[in-house]
Amino acid sequence: MEIVLIVSSLIVGATAGWFANQTITRKKLLKRGSAIIRQAEQEAEAIKKEKLLQAKEKFLELKNQHEKSITQREKKVQDAEIRIREKESKANSMLEEVNRKDKELTRKLEQVERQTELLERKNQELEKIRLSQIQQLQVISGFTAEEAKNQLIENLKEEARAQAAIYIQNTLEEAKMTAAQEARKVVIKTIQRIGTETAIENAVSVFNIDNEEVKGRIIGREGRNIRAFEAATGVEIIVDDTPDAIILSCFDPVRREIARLSLHRLVTDGRIHPARIEEVVAKVTRQIEDEIAETGKRTIIDLGIHGLHPELVKIVGRMKYRSSYGQNLLQHSREVANLSAVMASELGLNPKIAKRAGLLHDIGKVPTEETDLPHALLGMQWAEKYGEKPDVCNAIGAHHDEIEMTSIYSPIIQVCDAISGARPGARRQVMESYMQRLKDLESLAMSYDGVTKAYAIQAGRELRVMVESEKISDSASQELSFELSQRIQNEMTYPGQVKVTVIRETRAVNIAK
Incomplete structure (x- = not known):
């Protein structure tokens, strides 16, 4: 029983001491909390003032930027107005220039119309003069205009035909001069580099x-x-x-x-x-x-x-x-x-x-x-x-x-x-066909009017044609040579080439008595 009392007293004493300690601790905590609150309020006030200052500074900065942008825009607007005024002035000056040129062109057009009328009257007068001259020429020459035109065309045809034959001959000669040298060089080199043997077989x-x-x-x-x-x-x-x-x-x-x-x-x-x-x-x-x-x-x-x-x-x-x-x-x-x-x-x-x-x-x-x-x-x-x-x-x-x-x-x-x-000695040629080919060459040349003699020489490699100077002119002889070469090429079969030479000569013969 005493033990229980002792334990109880101990428990009561401990509990009372604990409560006393808790009371002291609470007071300390309250004082510390009040101090922290005051400190926080002071810091908040300082932060508030600082933020207000920063806000004022930011506001001033934004205000300045806004004012600068407004100033720049106003300057751009002023510049644009200046440019517009300049363009208007230029446009007005150009319009005045266009009006001035329009008036000048209208004046020139009137002058051209007057000149055109004058030219038309002059052309009519010239046409009347031309017709009268043509009538006079017809009376003098005994040819109508159509007959004179046909005669002129025929003369031009003959001249053009002769010039064409000369041009063709010159072109062929030029082509031969430029191409024959290289072709001859290739052929000669080829022949020189090849040795041949001749073999003749009989039946x-x-x-x-x-x-x-x-x-x-x-x-x-x-x-x-x-x-x-x-x-x-x-x-x-x-x-x-x-x-x-x-x-x-x-x-x-x-x-x-x-x-x-x-x-x-x-x-x-x-x-x-x-x-x-x-x-x-x-x-x-x-x-x-x-x-x-x-x-x-x-x-x-x-x-x-x-x-x-x-x-x-x-x-x-x-x-x-x-x-x-x-x-x-x-x-x-x-x-x-x-x-x-x-x-x-x-x-x-x-x-x-x-x-x-x-x-x-x-x-x-x-x-x-x-x-x-x-x-x-x-x-x-x-x-x-x-x-x-x-x-x-x-x-x-x-x-x-x-x-x-x-x-x-x-x-x-x-x-x-x-x-x-x-090449020489390579082939035999039948005498009858050889003679016939020479006769055909001469007969072909003799079929033309104005040819007096024709000779196939150099084993049929050249045809010499004698013509009458009264019937065939120099230009016509060129044309005859070309036509003969073309007919031989198209109508006859022959080895190698055939050279056609037309000879025209004029002889003046008188007798002294």
Whole structure:
């Protein structure tokens, strides 16, 4: 019980002390809070005053800026008014100037109208004078105005025609002077750089034999051997009185060569009868075909041509046994190929394409069967069939002008073909056709009125025409020369060029007695 009392007294004492401490602390806190409030009020008052000062300063600053902007605007307005007044003054002065010019133009227009009226009256007077003069001229000359006009037109036509012929001649001469030098240089360089060989083939081959007994064995009993041989080879055998020789005649050199080699084997072997003849001819035919292919391969290898179709290679090989106007076709084609390559190099073109077209340009001359197509078109068809390029095909087809030239290589092939065929000794010319061409040249010149004589000279390369001076004037002779050259070019076929020279001379003859 005492313990409880003691504890209770202790609790009461502690509680009373706690309350006393709390009272003291509260008073202190109240005093501190009052001091803080007063301090805060003082600071707020200071801040208020400071903000008021800042607001006044900002207001003054804004006021000054506003006044400055108003001043600037007023100045701009004043400047604009000044400019407007200046423009108005300028406009007024310009308007006055326009009015002044308008009055001046009106005055000048009136003067022009008065002058126009005067001119019209003068023109009427001049027209009356002109008509009266024309009537007087008609009376004096005996020509009407229409007749005089026609006469004048005819005179002008004659003069214009003569001047046109002279101009054309001068233009042609000038073109020749400028172009011929470079063309001649290219052609001469090309010819000089190519070495040629002349080969002449005939339509017959001579087979030499040791004795006359061989002729009888070749003919056989009742001619059966010779008939079998001719049937197997397609070659005519001529056995006549020519000593130690037999003639083989055929237009096809390949068949003629097969016949010659077959006959040589038969005579060497000694066994000549129809079965043996057929066997030997078949073997020789295969041998010639192999040789043709080998010749074609060797040719394209020598020329450096690659990628040629095998059929075209065989056609090239067959050209070895063909001739054109006595010129071996393979040698001619090789020559044209080399010439074309050199000329293409001189002109800055691709020499390989030119060489290829030059080699193939005459492949149409070795057809395996009869055809009505010209050899140039047939060769072009073969080239297209076996995958040649368009430039090469056009050069083949156009080298004799059967089709239009669309490739730059076409005129090169045409020129080189002419160079190879026209050089001395390259080809034979049939005398009858040669004489006929000369007669045609002279007859063409003699068909013109005023021509007294015409001579084809220099193997038909020049035509000299003598004219009557009374009928043909100097200007008309120029025109005649030009017309003759054009007709020869369009109506005749000839190698190279034909020079037309018209000669007009005046002779005065008197007799002294």
